[in-house]
Amino acid sequence: MPLSDSFFGQKFGITEHDLESYLSEALGAGGDYADLYFEYLATSQLSIDESIVKSAIQGVSLGVGVRVISGERTGYAYSDDLSPEKIRKAARVAACIASGPSKVTKTGLEQVRGRDLYPLVTAPNEASLAERVELVKRADRAARAADRRVFQVQASYSDSLCHVLIATSDGVLSTDRQPLARLGVSVLAREGNGVPQRGYSGGGGRVGLEFFETEHSPEHFAREAVRQAIVQLDAVPAPAGEMTVVLGPGWPGVLLHEAVGHGLEADFNRKKVSAFSDRIGQQVASPLCTVVDDGTIRNRRGSLNVDDEGAPTQKNVLIENGVLRGYLYDKLSSRLLRSRTTGSGRRESYQHIPMPRMTNTFMLAGDSDPEEIIRSTPRGLYCANFGGGQVDITSGNFVFSASESYLIEDGHITRPVRGATLTGNGPEALKYVSMVGHDLKLDEGIGICGKEGQSVPVGVGIPTVKIDRMTVGGTG
Amino acid sequence: MIDQELAAQAVRLALDRGATDAECTLAEGEEFSAQVRMRELETLKDAGSRRAGLRVLIGKRVGSAHTSDLSTDGVRQMVESALALAAISTEDPYADLPEASELGSLSGDLRLYSDDIREVETSARIQAALEAEEAALSWDPRITNSEGASFSAYTGGRVFANSRGFLGSYRTSSCSVSAMPVARQGDSMERDFWYSSARSHRNLDSPANVGRRAAERTVRRLGARKVPTQKVPVIFDSVTARSLLGNIFDAVEGDGIYRKASFLEGKLGERVASDHVTVIDDGMLPGLFGTSPFDDEGVPSRRTVVIDRGVLRSYLLNTYTAKKLGMRTTGNAARGVTGNAGVGHGNFFLEQGQRTPEEIIRGVRRGLYVTELIGQGVNIVTGDYSRGAAGLWIENGEFAYPVSEITIAATLQQMLMDVEAAGSDLEFRGSVASPTLLIREMTVSGQ
Numbered sequence: 015m016p017l018s019d020s021f022f023g024q025k026f027g028i029t030e031h032d033l034e035s036y037l038s039e040a041l042g043a044g045g046d047y048a049d050l051y052f053e054y055l056a057t058s059q060l061s062i063d064e065s066i067v068k069s070a071i072q073g074v075s076l077g078v079g080v081r082v083i084s085g086e087r088t089g090y091a092y093s094d095d096l097s098p099e100k101i102r103k104a105a106r107v108a109a110c111i112a113s114g115p116s117k118v119t120k121t122g123l124e125q126v127r128g129r130d131l132y133p134l135v136t137a138p139n140e141a142s143l144a145e146r147v148e149l150v151k152r153a154d155r156a157a158r159a160a161d162r163r164v165f166q167v168q169a170s171y172s173d174s175l176c177h178v179l180i181a182t183s184d185g186v187l188s189t190d191r192q193p194l195a196r197l198g199v200s201v202l203a204r205e206g207n208g209v210p211q212r213g214y215s216g217g218g219g220r221v222g223l224e225f226f227e228t229e230h231s232p233e234h235f236a237r238e239a240v241r242q243a244i245v246q247l248d249a250v251p252a253p254a255g256e257m258t259v260v261l262g263p264g265w266p267g268v269l270l271h272e273a274v275g276h277g278l279e280a281d282f283n284r285k286k287v288s289a290f291s292d293r294i295g296q297q298v299a300s301p302l303c304t305v306v307d308d309g310t311i312r313n314r315r316g317s318l319n320v321d322d323e324g325a326p327t328q329k330n331v332l333i334e335n336g337v338l339r340g341y342l343y344d345k346l347s348s349r350l351l352r353s354r355t356t357g358s359g360r361r362e363s364y365q366h367i368p369m370p371r372m373t374n375t376f377m378l379a380g381d382s383d384p385e386e387i388i389r390s391t392p393r394g395l396y397c398a399n400f401g402g403g404q405v406d407i408t409s410g411n412f413v414f415s416a417s418e419s420y421l422i423e424d425g426h427i428t429r430p431v432r433g434a435t436l437t438g439n440g441p442e443a444l445k446y447v448s449m450v451g452h453d454l455k456l457d458e459g460i461g462i463c464g465k466e467g468q469s470v471p472v473g474v475g476i477p478t479v480k481i482d483r484m485t486v487g488g489t490g
Numbered sequence: 491m492i493d494q495e496l497a498a499q500a501v502r503l504a505l506d507r508g509a510t511d512a513e514c515t516l517a518e519g520e521e522f523s524a525q526v527r528m529r530e531l532e533t534l535k536d537a538g539s540r541r542a543g544l545r546v547l548i549g550k551r552v553g554s555a556h557t558s559d560l561s562t563d564g565v566r567q568m569v570e571s572a573l574a575l576a577a578i579s580t581e582d583p584y585a586d587l588p589e590a591s592e593l594g595s596l597s598g599d600l601r602l603y604s605d606d607i608r609e610v611e612t613s614a615r616i617q618a619a620l621e622a623e624e625a626a627l628s629w630d631p632r633i634t635n636s637e638g639a640s641f642s643a644y645t646g647g648r649v650f651a652n653s654r655g656f657l658g659s660y661r662t663s664s665c666s667v668s669a670m671p672v673a674r675q676g677d678s679m680e681r682d683f684w685y686s687s688a689r690s691h692r693n694l695d696s697p698a699n700v701g702r703r704a705a706e707r708t709v710r711r712l713g714a715r716k717v718p719t720q721k722v723p724v725i726f727d728s729v730t731a732r733s734l735l736g737n738i739f740d741a742v743e744g745d746g747i748y749r750k751a752s753f754l755e756g757k758l759g760e761r762v763a764s765d766h767v768t769v770i771d772d773g774m775l776p777g778l779f780g781t782s783p784f785d786d787e788g789v790p791s792r793r794t795v796v797i798d799r800g801v802l803r804s805y806l807l808n809t810y811t812a813k814k815l816g817m818r819t820t821g822n823a824a825r826g827v828t829g830n831a832g833v834g835h836g837n838f839f840l841e842q843g844q845r846t847p848e849e850i851i852r853g854v855r856r857g858l859y860v861t862e863l864i865g866q867g868v869n870i871v872t873g874d875y876s877r878g879a880a881g882l883w884i885e886n887g888e889f890a891y892p893v894s895e896i897t898i899a900a901t902l903q904q905m906l907m908d909v910e911a912a913g914s915d916l917e918f919r920g921s922v923a924s925p926t927l928l929i930r931e932m933t934v935s936g937q
Contacts, residue, residue, distance in 0.1 A: 059829075066582045070575035073556035074567075077539065086530065092537040094558045107536050143578045201749055201869065210750060212871050247684065254899065254935040255719040285527065287637050287672050287681060287919050295805075367541065372507050404864040404878070408637075408672060409714070410679040411867035411895045413878030433874035435867040435897045437935075485716070487867070487876045487897020487935035 017125070020189045021177040021307070026096050030123055033181040036080070039105040041183060045084040045112035047345070051322060051365040052078045052096070054466045058139050061170035062150040064160070070147070078362040080104045080438070083346060084112035107340075110482040121185035122398030126324060127309035128188075129316050131310060132220035138173035138195040141223050146171055149223075153199045156236035163247070164240055166202035169232070171195070171226050180324035182400050188324035194315065194471060196460060199235045203243040212434075213243030214417070217458030219315045221284040226237045230458070242399065242418050251420070252434035252488025258394030259436060259484040260387055260422060263447040263455035265399055270413040271307055271375050271463065272403040273440045278332050278345035278359075279339075279465075282407050289410030289441050290338065296387035298338045302380050305333040305421025307342060309357055309373030315459040316374035316472050317475035323368050330356045332375075335443075344370045362468040372463060376475030384478035391486050394436060394485055396420045396427050410440035413487075435487040443484065451478030492516045492540060494659050496560065496652035500544055503569050503655075509546040509576070511587050511653045515562075515786065515827040516542050519646035524612070526619040527638035529627075534612075543828025546572045550581040556828040584813045585789065585830075592809075592819060593656045594790045601777035603661040604690030607643050610665075610745025615641045618667050618760035625701025626671035630709045635672035637681055639701065642666050649721035656788035664689050664706035664779070667697050668783045669704040673712055680711040682862070687919055689777050707861065710882065714894035716936040717883060723857035724898055724932045725850060725884070728915055730860045735840055737902060738769060738872045739922070741821070742796055742804075743833040753873035753903055754802060762802045763906035766843060769797040771806055773821065773836025780921030787823035787831050794820050796838075806832050839923040847926040850911050852887040858934055859884055860898065873902040879934075891937070900932040 022028045031066035033050060040048035055075045061068065061453070077094040078101055089111025091104040138146070153169035173195040180188045198216030201339030215238035217230050226232060261269060274290070290298065309327025311317050318327050323345050331339045343351070347370055360371035388396065396419060403414025416434040420427045456475035463472040497514040504512035520538035524531065542565060543556035553575030555568045558612045610618075623639035642665065649659040670684035684704035687693035726734055748751035754762060773791025775781050782791050787809055795803050805817070808823035824834025851859060860881040867876040876899035883890045900908075913926030 062580075066587070067578070067580040068552065068578045068582050069554070069830050070552070071554040072571045072575060073543075073828065074559045074564075075541075078557065086527075088533045088534060090533065090535040090537070092539070094539040110536075111531075111534050143574065147578050166751065173773075202749070210871050212751070212869070251874075252899075254897075254933050256937055267842065269530070285635070285637060287635060287679075289679065365537065367533065367535065402866040404866070406681070406862075406864060406880075408679050409711075409880075409894060411864075411878065411880070413867070413897065415865055415867040415876070431874050432872065433867065433869065433899065435865060435876040435878065435899070437865075437895055437897050439879045439895055485895065485897065485935055485937075487878070487899050487933075489876070489899045489901075489933045 020179065021054065022179040026135040028041055029365055032448045033123060036101050036105050036265050037183050039102050039182065040080050040109055041116040041118055043109040043112045044114040044116050045082045046117050047083040047183050049081050049180065049182040049323060050078060051364055054177040055174060056139055057174040058170040059170065060147050060150055062154045062169065063168045065154055067147055079110040079364040081367065082111055084110045086350060087111045088367060092365050118183050123181055123187040124185050125414050126186055126188040126320060126326065128319050128326060131312050131319055132193055134193055134222045136222055137175045137193040138223050139175045142277045145223065149197055149226055151231035152234045156233040157199055157201050157240055160237050160240040161203060161244055163203040163205055163244065163246050164201050165204060165243050169199045171197045181309045182324055186324040188320045190319050192318065195221055196230060197226060197235060198460060199239040201239045201243050203240065203247060205247050211243045211246035213239040215239040215242065216460045219459040220317060221313050237447060245418060246432055248459060249430040249432035250375050251490035252431040253487045253490045256483055257383045258391050259481045260391060260394060260396045261449065261476060261479045262398040263453045263476060263478050265457040265474065266397055267376050267457065267474035268320060268403050268414060270377055270476060271372060271474050272405040272414055273438065273443050274305060274332065275375045276405050277440050278344040280341040280344055280351060281370050283341050284347045288407045293338050296338055297336050298441045299333050299336040300447040302447055302450045303333055303336050304378040305445050306331050306378065307372050307375045311374055314374050315461060315471045318373065321357045321359045322361045325355045325357045325359065327357035327373060342370045343371065344368055360470050362470060364466050367446065371465065371470055372472050374456065374473035376454065376456060377477065379452050379454035379477045382449040382451050384451040384453050387451055387480045388422060388427060391422045391480065394422040396422050405440065411437065413437045433488055437485045437487060446482040447479055448482050449480040492647055492649055492651050494657060497649045497806060498657055500542065500565050500569060501651050503654050504546045507569055507573055509548055509573060510545060511547040513587060513652035514542065514544045516649040517646065517827050521644050523640055523642040524615065524616045525638050525640040526617050526623055528636055529620065531616055532638060542568060543826065544568050544572045545828060546576050547585060548576045548910045550583060550585050551579045552585050552830065553579060554580065554828045560900050561883050564932055584810055586809060586813065587652055587654055588789050588809045588819060590654045593654060594784065595658045596774060596783040596790050599781060600781050602689060602781060603663045606691040607645065607663050607838035609751055610691055615726045622667050622669040622697035622701040624706040625698040625844040626669045629702055629705035632673045632675050632709055632712060633671045633705050634674045637670040637672060639669040646884060652788055658784055658788065660783050665691055665694055667694060669701045671705050671708045673708045676714040678712050680708055682711060684705040709861050711880065711892045714880065714892040716895050717893050717934060718937050719935045721931050721933050723854050724929045725857065725859045726927045727859065727861050728917065728924060728926055731927045732922050733863055734927065735838060735922050735924045737868050739835050739838050742806055744805050744807040744815060745833055746870060747805050748811055748814040751871050753870065756820055757802050761800050763797055763800040764801045764909045766909045766912045767797055767800050767906060768841040770795055770841060771836050771838045775837050778837050778918050780835060785821045785823040786825045789819055789823065791836055792821045799908050806833055806835060827847045835921060836920055837918060839916060840912060840925065842914050842925040844914060845911055847913045847915050850913055850928050851884060854884045855886060857884045875900050875902050875905065896934055896936040898932045898934055905929050906937065
């Protein structure tokens, strides 16, 4: 599509000539590279609470970020006003980082032609408000009908449509239209006057509203949230100490995100502050483990046609049969480490500097029968669902909290436990993987990853996996 | 500063277009940051932005919208969008604004804005970051690397107007300096950090002090071990105790209370903690980060005793949660620029005690001193608490060796009852603050 037909061409009259002149301004004081990131973001959030649609919010956010790189230095400025004077001013501020003659050889801008991983006739936020509000009303009704012990239901639906235009001094011109939708249901249940327990379920992706019509219906998420809360009503305190842990398929893949993913982001490895620094080619996991980061899966929450530096996303192998194969690069780290970008440069918004980030991170399926994995475990913890996790990439230590877990006794899943936290060390934890199931599942599409104050949507996935040794933190 | 009149105009426009009530917030901010790494400037960021948000009521139906486009056209679209959303929402009998008699603004200079930050030149800002890093790098030969050091500055303004006659504004400023060194010894690599932040440049700690403190915290983590699973006394240092205060706030804010989603629901007037625990929310303390002349609904900030020597005295409420509970707002409404207000805090802190942190440590025969908590294992509904931790092992009242890759667990109910001492080291580096805290017993999970 010619720039003149693109969103920014149509709405703001931005031309290739404009972009080239802003880039020249940015490189006016020297520097090796410059880029522009234009963003127009429209968001909606609708939520129901106590069966009342209490909150309905729509918003528009618009701006441009200008970056100049000179050696290892980055200058950054942004403007929420797209007038040429304001963009030029931002370019001059970003240019302050550089001095001396520019080392950029002038090239014309060439449009990255691409695939469309999220082709949509109608983006969610272009559908009627009435249609979208019905999703939360249905979730509320279904959760209340599912079990008499449910006494609080909150359901929220949010969507966004983000138009981006990226132009770089190495000649890339990319435009993209990035939809995102998510529906979540949170419930509280209790038995008589007992302690309440929470259940949460949700899903979404870079999808249209039709996504919520089939197996991802509001009723599905409502029933799943209720099921999780009800299970917790009978839960006993989590055990404490080292034991065998079996991860269920899907969302428990967040373990990979924390235990290895962050430590493989190239900015940390450029600075040699990651527990995985200088370990390419080494065995960092059991030979049963192959872990990939794939930004090219259709309609997935973590997927992008192009990353936030205009580079096409790819499927990157991080660990292959237990051996560390590669890092995730953005342009700056690939430039400094003499590698190639892996399409992993992401940012929260035009107000933020891009850095290497994950997209959809998961472990490939193995050969084991999931039921056999449980049967082979005399005593341990089975984790079906997690809340969030966190990692210290320098020591490699990570933790994450199980929101639904059970004891495994004599090869059977028995009592539910509450409040279990798992902790381990990134380059060590996966060495104890002894069985990998054939049941790879990706999560339902609710992940948010935070790094250095920037949040981006991500996906995770894993098959059923047995880890022979891991520390479980509970009180029991 | 943004024109106050723009907020008043948006409110009038909403009323003209059919709203029965409206409230508008304008926010603007300018941010600057300089990051250095390994003695070289690495990143400079310098920019500003503005935003407007509107919430309207049509009877008891509510709609909200926000925009970064403050042109006449942008504001008009925001008004129309909020009204359209109110039309599809459901009547909420409790939806309202504060009564006119509840509105107001604290008088006097709260020292939230200082011009001295603007006066610091870019070169001096970069120099501050370089000095902080240098102090860390030269502190100990085991500090071999750095994730960098930074100086950042922020100035902002906020305007609030509503249809019950409130129109007010205030400016804020802040600056901070931080360092994150990396230490290595054999196979062990660790990082930690320290920072200082203040509303005026003259109240900022020196970059050299910040760098040294960061280096001390980092080096003492080297060679960390895992300990056997056991129950021992646990001391939270002032950094980790602060996150515990954050958990207490989550348990007393009105939203969780009226939903019965907090373990402190229904406990007003009851003993919920030991005598050593007095928790206060004070939005009036001059110069601090949790201070403001009015909350995000236009109600003056105030001081509220939340827990008095172990007895729960008050929840923290905005207009909505107060109505749900049959109480009055405590001036704790908080929001970005739009939507229904949530509940926030002013300066939320635990009153300090008599003993120094050193005295508290000396009194523990065998236990854990926690310097870092990671993960999200806190359940406010049930009080279950289980988080990843790192710190120092205490033997006979002295630090014996560092520990990591462990978790600490208990319930918040028990932890509050088990607070045996609060240190004399209360310091406000943000809007939540706590002195060192000693908890009688928690489960430490390791080997």
